[in-house]
Amino acid sequence: MARTDAVAEQETLALEAPGRSLVRRILWGAAHLISIAALVIAWEGLARSGTFTPFVLPSLSSVIERIWSDAQSGELAINTGLTVYRALVGFLISAVFGILIGLAMSRNVVANWFFDPVVSVGFPMPKIAFLPVVILWLGVYDVSKITMIVVDAIFPVIAATVIAIKGVERELIWSARNMGASDRELMWQIVLPAAMPQILTGLQVALPLSMIVAVVAEMLMGGYGLGGAMMTASRFADSRGVFAGIVEIAIVGYVLVKGMSLLRRRLLIWHQEANEPTTA
Amino acid sequence: MSNGQPQIVIDKVSHMYRPPRGKPVLALDDVSLQVGTREFLALLGPSGCGKSTLLYLLGGFLPIEKGAITVDSKPVAAPGPDRGIVFQHFALFPWKTVRDNILYGLERQSMPKDERLARAQSFIDLVGLSGFEDSFPSQLSGGMKQRTALARTLAFDPKILLMDEPFGALDAQTRHLMQGELLNIWQRTPKTVIFVTHDVQEAVYLADRVAVMTARPGRIKTIVDTKFDKNDPGIFKTKVFVDKVDELWGLVRDEAIKAERRKV
Numbered sequence: 001m002a003r004t005d006a007v008a009e010q011e012t013l014a015l016e017a018p019g020r021s022l023v024r025r026i027l028w029g030a031a032h033l034i035s036i037a038a039l040v041i042a043w044e045g046l047a048r049s050g051t052f053t054p055f056v057l058p059s060l061s062s063v064i065e066r067i068w069s070d071a072q073s074g075e076l077a078i079n080t081g082l083t084v085y086r087a088l089v090g091f092l093i094s095a096v097f098g099i100l101i102g103l104a105m106s107r108n109v110v111a112n113w114f115f116d117p118v119v120s121v122g123f124p125m126p127k128i129a130f131l132p133v134v135i136l137w138l139g140v141y142d143v144s145k146i147t148m149i150v151v152d153a154i155f156p157v158i159a160a161t162v163i164a165i166k167g168v169e170r171e172l173i174w175s176a177r178n179m180g181a182s183d184r185e186l187m188w189q190i191v192l193p194a195a196m197p198q199i200l201t202g203l204q205v206a207l208p209l210s211m212i213v214a215v216v217a218e219m220l221m222g223g224y225g226l227g228g229a230m231m232t233a234s235r236f237a238d239s240r241g242v243f244a245g246i247v248e249i250a251i252v253g254y255v256l257v258k259g260m261s262l263l264r265r266r267l268l269i270w271h272q273e274a275n276e277p278t279t280a
Numbered sequence: 281m282s283n284g285q286p287q288i289v290i291d292k293v294s295h296m297y298r299p300p301r302g303k304p305v306l307a308l309d310d311v312s313l314q315v316g317t318r319e320f321l322a323l324l325g326p327s328g329c330g331k332s333t334l335l336y337l338l339g340g341f342l343p344i345e346k347g348a349i350t351v352d353s354k355p356v357a358a359p360g361p362d363r364g365i366v367f368q369h370f371a372l373f374p375w376k377t378v379r380d381n382i383l384y385g386l387e388r389q390s391m392p393k394d395e396r397l398a399r400a401q402s403f404i405d406l407v408g409l410s411g412f413e414d415s416f417p418s419q420l421s422g423g424m425k426q427r428t429a430l431a432r433t434l435a436f437d438p439k440i441l442l443m444d445e446p447f448g449a450l451d452a453q454t455r456h457l458m459q460g461e462l463l464n465i466w467q468r469t470p471k472t473v474i475f476v477t478h479d480v481q482e483a484v485y486l487a488d489r490v491a492v493m494t495a496r497p498g499r500i501k502t503i504v505d506t507k508f509d510k511n512d513p514g515i516f517k518t519k520v521f522v523d524k525v526d527e528l529w530g531l532v533r534d535e536a537i538k539a540e541r542r543k544v
């Protein structure tokens with residue numbers, strides 16, 4: 001389905017006059033929201049049909065009312081802000097150190113010898129198992145939550161960086177060497193940009209992972225934040241509050257992921273993929 | 281240069297590729313070749329005979345495991361801008377525009393910024409890419425990429441040019457223009473050129489000597505003198521020229537047939 005859509009879209013884009021293609025694009029973008037709209041309508045319909053009690057399934061409209069009142073009391077801003085702050089700080093630390101470790105592993109035998117087993121064992125492991133240890137060592141505040149995020153999100157970045165650098169065409173490196181590039185210039189000016197598309201793919205995995213771990217850590221450690229607020233609501237049998245949390249998490253996650261793919265298009269303006277129309 | 285030794289001396293060089301899987305491939309076997317200062321040498325040979333490999337060794341990209349290569353009496357140890365290479369598959373930096381690709385080599389030489397920009401622009405104009413300075417390689421045709429690669433290497437003015445089928449992606453017309461520009465540069469500035477091509481006529485026209493290689497493992501089969509007056513526009517029709525082309529065609533065809541037979 002997605003594939004045929006992409007093909008159909010390319011064809012229509014090719015046939016359209018440039019002026020109308022913008023309208024088409026917007027309509028097409030809207031069409032992508034149909035599945036979400038269907039879900040929303042189904043939720044509201046089901047809740048109103050009386051099949052479930054409002055406690056089991058509160059209607060979407062009442063949940064939105066709840067989000068609105070949270071927004072006015074300032075609760076929403078604090079919880080969302082904290083969760084996004086933790087997720088982004090954890091993500092940024094993972095990105096910087098993940099890329100640096102990946103670079104070091106590709107460049108240096110000792111670094112590779114040291115980190116390779118760590119990555120092989122650590123990547124598939126459920127890192128949430130470390131949570132009790134992290135709480136013992138670092139407490140239940142931001143530092144421990146962010147640590148949990150980094151411990152999870154750094155692996156896809158390291159793996160993507162190592163694979164990306166392995167895949168850099170040798171002729172690109174040779175041609176830079178031929179023009180007199182030093183080791184350092186080669187790393188930062190040639191290898192890293194050449195590896196960038198795949199590294200960004202790793203970052204695109206790490207970002208939603210950061211968000212997920214942020215929410216889970218908040219749920220398990222309590223306190224402010226979207227995850228913590230949901231647990232509190234659940235304890236007080238506040239089902240609207242729980243569902244409000246789900247909607248908020250969905251929206252925040254969507255915005256983060258969308259922002260990341262916009263960033264990707266920006267950074268890879270030179271890449272083949274930037275020249276082709278997309279369905280997103 | 282001065283002590284009477286040719287500028288480039290390739291002495292009994294062999295090269296074996298050892299892929300991580302599969303069996304080793306002997307690409308070059310006991311190749312010896314000498315190229316004088318300011319000489320234009322063309323390399324002809326069937327596909328897969330090791331022409332690119334020989335240029336990679338000269339460029340210092342692959343280790344020389346057997347035999348020796350010296351340039352100006354010094355053994356080749358690492359790549360350097362004294363030996364500029366134009367890669368068969370261009371090897372442009374895809375994240376840099378045409379202009380920035382060409383500037384990359386110039387930035388590594390001590391040259392004021394406006395001089396660099398002017399020099400880059402003059403080579404962009406030379407290869408006919410004016411108007412595409414800010415395009416990325418992914419937005420260019422094959423021939424345009426090749427011309428960018430050509431401009432990039434010519435711009436940093438190496439004294440030795442290693443060219444791996446540098447006109448292979450060009451149409452006949454552009455190819456003819458580029459041949460003229462290359463000869464121009466070669467006659468104006470002191471340069472030694474090693475030029476790989478599959479086009480026999482091009483080899484005979486451009487080169488002082490043509491080295492014909494055997495099918496894999498590549499060896500030097502013969503070297504033929506091909507000094508013609510390059511400034512004579514009617515040269516292509518003269519009998520000596522046509523005979524030379526025929527002679528070389530025969531040699532290359534024999535090797536191509538051998539290479540073809542071996543596969544079966």
Ligand SMILES: Nc1ncnc2c1ncn2[C@@H]1O[C@H](COP(=O)(O)OP(=O)(O)OP(=O)(O)O)[C@@H](O)[C@H]1O
Pocket residue numbers: 297298299305306307325326327328329330331332333334368496
């Ligand atoms: N990286 C490699 N690993 C293994 N074998 C290789 C590698 N590169 C080249 N070869 C082998 O070495 C031989 C010579 O290759 P080379 O690229 O030098 O040929 P060529 O003369 O440039 O051919 P063409 O005219 O098609 O460009 C080929 O037979 C090829 O199979």
Ligand SMILES: [Mg+2]
Pocket residue numbers: 331332333368444
């Ligand atoms: Mg080749």
